[in-house]
Amino acid sequence: MSVTNLQYLFKPRSVAVIGATNDPRNAGNIVMRNIMAGGFMGPVMPVSSEAEAIAGVLTHPSVKHLPKTPDLAIVCSPLDEVPEIIHSLKERGTRGAVLMGAGFAAMNREERQDIKETILSIANPPDIRIIGPKSLGFMVPSLNLNASLAHSDVAPGKVAFISQSDSLFATVLDWARAKGIGFSHMIALGSRIDVSFSDILDYLGSDPLTRSIMLYVESIKDAREFMSAARAASRNKPVLVIRPGQALDTVLGDLKLRETGDHRLVDAVYDVAFRRAGMLRVENIDGLFDAAQTLGTPKHVFGKKLAILTNGTSAGILAADRLLAGGGELAKLDETTINAISEVLGEDNWSRSNPVDIPFNADGKDYAQVLKLLLKDKNSNGILVMHVPWTAQPDVEVAEALRDALKRVKRMVLTAWLGSGTAEEARETFRRADIPTYDSPTQAVRAFLYMAEYLRNQELLIETPDSLPSDFFPDTNTAREIVSKALEQGRESLTEPEAKDILASYGVPVVETRIAVSAKEAVIAADKLGYPVAIKLRSPQVPQPYDVGGVLLDLETPERVWEGAASILARCTRERPDAYIEGFTVQKMGRRPGAHELFISANVDPVFGPVLAFGHGGMAREMIQDKALTLPPLSMSLAKELVGRTRIATLLKGTPSQPPVDIDDICLTLIQISQLFIDVPQITSIDINPFYADSEGVLALGGKIAIAPFEGHGEKRLAIRPYPRELEECVILKNGRKVTIRPIRPEDEDTHRAFLAQLSDEDLRLRFFGVVQRDFDHKDIARFTQIDYDREMAFIATSMNENGEPETLGVMRTNTRPDNSEAEFAIVVRSDQKGAGLGSVLFHKGIRYTQDRGTKQLTGQTMVENKAMQGLSKKFGFKIMPDPHDEDLVDMVLDMEKADG
Template sequence: MSTRNLAHLFRPQSIAVIGASNREKSVGAVVMRNLLEGGFEGPIMPVNAKYQAVAGVLAYPDVDSLPVTPDMAVICTPPATVVPMIEALGQRGTRAATVLTAGMARHTLEDGRTYQEAMLDVARAYGMRILGPNCVGLLVPGMKMNASFAHISALDGKIAFVSQSGAVCTSVLDWAKPRGIGFSHFISLGDIADVDFGDVLDYLGSDPHTRAILLYIETIRQRRNFMSAARAAARNKPILAIKSGRVAEGAKAAASHTGALAGADHVYDAAFKRAGMLRVNDFEELFAAVETLARARPTKGERLAVLTNGGGLGVMAVDELIAHGGQLAELSEETIARLDQVLPETWSKGNPVDIIGDAPGERYEAALKALFESREVDAVLCMHCPVAISSATEVAEKVIEVARANRRVNLATCWVGEQAVREPREMFAKASIPTFDTPSKAVQAFMHLVTYRRNQDMLMETPASLPSDFTPATATARLVMENALSMGHDFMSEPEAKAVFAAYGIPTVETHIARTPEDCREMAAQMEGAVALKVLSPDITHKSDVGGVVLDLNTPEEVESAARHMEERLRATFPDAELSGFTVQRMARRPGAHELIVGVSNDPIFGPVILFGEGGTAVEVIGDRAVGLPPLNMSLARQIISETRIYKRLLGYRDRPPADLDAICLTLIQVAQLVIDIPEIQELDINPLFADSKGVLAVDARIKVAIPHNVGKRLAIRPYPKQQEEKVALRPVNGFPEREVLIRPIRPEDEPNHHEFISRLTDEDIRFRFFGLVHELPHSQMARLTQIDYDREMAFIAEGRRASGGRETLGVVRTVTDSENDSAEFSIVVRSDLKGSGLGQILLKKMIGYCRQRQTRVMVGQVLKENTRMLHFVESLGFRRTRTVDEGVVEVELDLAAPPTEAEGA
């Protein structure tokens, strides 16, 4: 999927309506009426052999008869006619169609294909994009285009709305218009045969007419395309989503409605957070959140101060804040003293700041100034309830006046009531100050800002380095897995699972296999201290539930006796279960350790998912869990842990020291890497994982294996491509001896070294690379350079060792590939003191090879004319000058479909 030809869909210059009709209330009649009444300025061409004219517009009997080739066609005809219509349009040169027809997937042709499959086959042959089928259509008010059968038009605005449900589309249109809410685009996706959420996000993410993107989602079909597009668009503008099917019953309904499986709700939550999106629950909250994000400045903190003339209102706001996981600002002694000077003695002396019911505008003004100057306050919610003594309008005037001089703290207002506060609310709206009619809505809006900032921070955060070197023995783990599969087992034995974990550096309990009770006794005699005995059976998953676990056995005789009783009990209770033997493992003595669970499940929508929470035998009852998508780093792992209830206990309390959080994070990263490297792993449990101040220990383990399907796209986010790493030798230059460097893809953890790398470039190198003098890039820009989406971008760095120890960045080459994989724009820069070492040629050849491997058509780049050294360098590798962009910039291009040049292959 891609943005190819989407401009023809969303900004067409001419439209054909296939199946246009004069029959009242037919879809073809409504579409024609909407297009004409909307005022679309290009040709509107009805196609229907039954009519000479439709709605007063000359009609045409077929596509071949149209006077001009339509950019986009709206198809309103029965299912059997759609495929031939797409064929005729494709031959004519039309590159986009909106198919309103329903039932395309329910009817089949003689060759077994559904009408929908046949329609897509024809459309792809002509490069035509299809919106729908079974959709309401689309509206682009800025173009006066209403290519839909909606009952009401849309106002022009800066918000894009994209929905899977046609009923939701018409309901939102009906809801939004009387509220004065306008749209840049209003798109009904329908059955998503072709154009999907990812395609639309890619298009709207760079659309200058769209300020925010709103999504109504029932299910996601293209996991990686969605995540890549959402993460890219969310860096440019807010993306807010409603996801239906929050509970199991709702999820079943969604699956029935869309004909696709609905993923678990908490996995959608994790995906939205990872993409930097904000999730809301209903339409009122959706549009309120848009207004909040648009009017409020980005919040830099989460500490809220509540200013009110009514104590009850303040308490309500605080209750709502705490219930939503917000943070109430703790006023400093300095701030309280400042408020004491300007408020009556009877004020609340804390937060919420109750300034008493008779507070006039001057008192609000003085209190707000004190709170705006307070360093422990990040945002203020200013509330007012109508009283006879004070004017709500006069108070609003003072609040607006103070707000104009405030440049640091976010401000929201809540004037409670109706008639008496109508004018103040209008005043706040004109002053672009967010205003709400209830404490609940005001606090909810503040938490939208907080949650949005948290999710954006996840996009931009520089992760910490791993606490220890992590080099998995993947070959060893794969050998164990292949052995289990070759024996026809769905589940690895516990010793096999622990061997896999050990290969990935996860500490495990010493465990041995014994076939008979006598073997158990001999094994225990060789082990020091108490042991645990467990049944070994591929047919028994939860051993403790069937009496298959006995702990604290102190002598070999006790172990043998326990094994005999266990065998007798299992033979009597589960006669059909295969008893492979027993495991004898050393008792893990970790008094006071927390019992955790780390697991992996396979979500039908987003693929492998990492789970973390409180473990033990009652794990399902406790229900304390958080999930995340692989791959993980230290920051993402800690974020997952922090979302559980057990997190606060892991930080330590009373005389219990904090658990080793770095070790827990590393375990999550190791498990994530394990499922990335070995796609045969379908499910995984470490329960319990003991965690305390000394580290972690995997006590019990379970891994389910199966031959995977669609290995290439099973992960929602493409992981670090380690296979691209290679070591090369540089020539001696400028006093540097010949040395070996590592060429590898860039990682988010490289940001600190990247700052240092840019600081060591000369002014000329910086100007040649950035077309201007940039001595230091802000964190947001540097994060964008180091936190790349490997599915769409690539950056190879050259990494060497400092003489003083540690690693440093010596050079970088990067490409950004368009959504068609047609063109990759490249840039390259090498540290100034290493020119002549051959590093530039090594890096660019590496990137050329990578782009050829991806089957990209061309590599292009822009070079300053005065940078003659770079021009000669790229031309030596086969690039040619194609055009002059402006007076000082030349574009160069390499045809990747052509055979490699001798210089490139050297």
């Protein structure tokens, strides 16, 4: 929903505990004791009709008898009493509630739905924000607030943990206490009838006390809200997630999945969603904290090459083995580095390679000198320093020497001090200096690989995609007509020729195909197509004709076709006497000697919507199980990343006997299928197998499409909103120049950089409220051009210059709150384009867009001296008022209900 009123949950000034009791086993007693023991500084008001005082605090008989309105209410009463309690709280003006009372787990599905609807109709979120039911509560250590049923408290820290599981909440709490790790927030969401992962991610994404966010996720309810919130949060700070995977999906899976037994797809879709959101998925709780420790530092790695420094040969080998097994690489040391280390340690006293195996009794000075040399070597992306305990060598002294050597060092260095006793003192030395430290080489290497993977996911978030071919103009009307006619006939699937006609309408090269209901018609079809041909059995009971010998290839004469059709019928009758035979599919042989057999498919996931798959195709597809998944919409960069995650991608690069495949053609086909799913939402699945690819291009031999009625726009099915092409329009300025007003695209990075470069110093100062540097890097421009169209909008005015090249003339941006209550705008027009009315055109476009999406208010700020901006705002009905917090600024506010669109 939004972050509205979440501050009353997580920054309350007063708390009421409703259903408090003196029964030590009751939730009302446990949470009272936890709040009082935690030292919360605000009023704590227990509500109980059974006891005069609880945990040393006088009680109140009801909500209406409370001496003041609580910001937060902890409701421990049975769930059937909750609606009346929420009603009382709403009358008092309470804005946040946590539902801990029993009863939800014992209800059946219908009862749960009824109580959920009743509670929400009374609370009317965001009037009252609700965590739960069936929640263990939450902790905010910086406020000394333990509003939970946890068995112990937690230290303050900079990591937030959000859990869908009560047991994981308690487990992580124990684990963190044992490791001395603190938290900014620990939140158990419970059954999530209101406050969800999306809300918390939005809230913590801008929380200054939270450096990184950890999630335990079992299921997501609203994929688009989750993806938008996760993408926004992960741009600001590391977001890590743990999900049980296939075992969970087997137990809790969708009914259809239970029937088929295919639970692999569910977890694979979650996995690709996490990656697409820029998050890092880890395997277990240890990995969660190991990764959080590394990612919480300001030092990053930009690759998988690791240098290892150790005083133990076997320990170094174990670390290297774990690195290589995890997909990492051992950095190759520069010859200059090798010679320099030899001068420090002696030619024969170390390994002269990576791992750098120095003498077992090396002291702190030796470690520090070698480390400094490794830091100068640019061939590694990070360094792991390991130490094996030795009787004559003080662990802490070596650790202190390394700590001193790493002051003001910007490169990533991890440490692993093996053993216990003094090794723990050494690890504490590193912790105090914010140097990542681990108990074992395995943990350290895993943390390094997690960081490399996380940063790769982040790069995908800001990677500028290759431009699509300018001649990609799909024939959407033809595709829609074919699907519409089939639906009118009550069909759930298309014939193979229909499917290929649709694919061809979207630019996918296909083999020409005909349908025949008899052997005679098969011969006629083959004569028209030209020989040689292939024929294939058509029967709804035989989805894979190969299984019954229902496919014949390279038939070169009419006689062979006639005989082949007869033999297929005979075999099918013998093998599957129950099968209804509809006839045959006849297609011209697609001769591509040496081509790779691939597949492309698309299905609709019940949570994340359309999902595309790519991999090794052909008859052995299910046996080989080489595939990768992704979520649309796709760019060329994302399509290439998808292809690169398959095993067959290595072969596609070429072999001594085969030239490389045209990868761009494969990627373009993936984008075409992605766009088809968006444009024709009645399509529920597509399967292209085999899909040939070689150096000459691609060719679809087999094609299946399933359909179902669908009302609404196809983009609504997607977890990530695609580029809104419908918002494009052309205008003519006062000076006669033709300009296209459209949403910004990632491909606009170069032209947008040029646009910023052409702004005058004064325009930049007024736009960014001060002097700014002009050297915008890739990450800066990516933030401007790669936006979440669900939350942000940037309309650019673009036109052709005198050289026939596109250029950006101006931009109007809006950033909308998640609850759609308010959008903030900013506008800037290139200095040499003023006076042609472009500012008014862009302003009008932004206002209409904001109005159409139902936003309540459009606001902006500008400097007091920027009279031109204020004048333009007044023209469109904005109220101009001084900013109460900064005398150099003015606020501009437009009530959208009164706006003239």
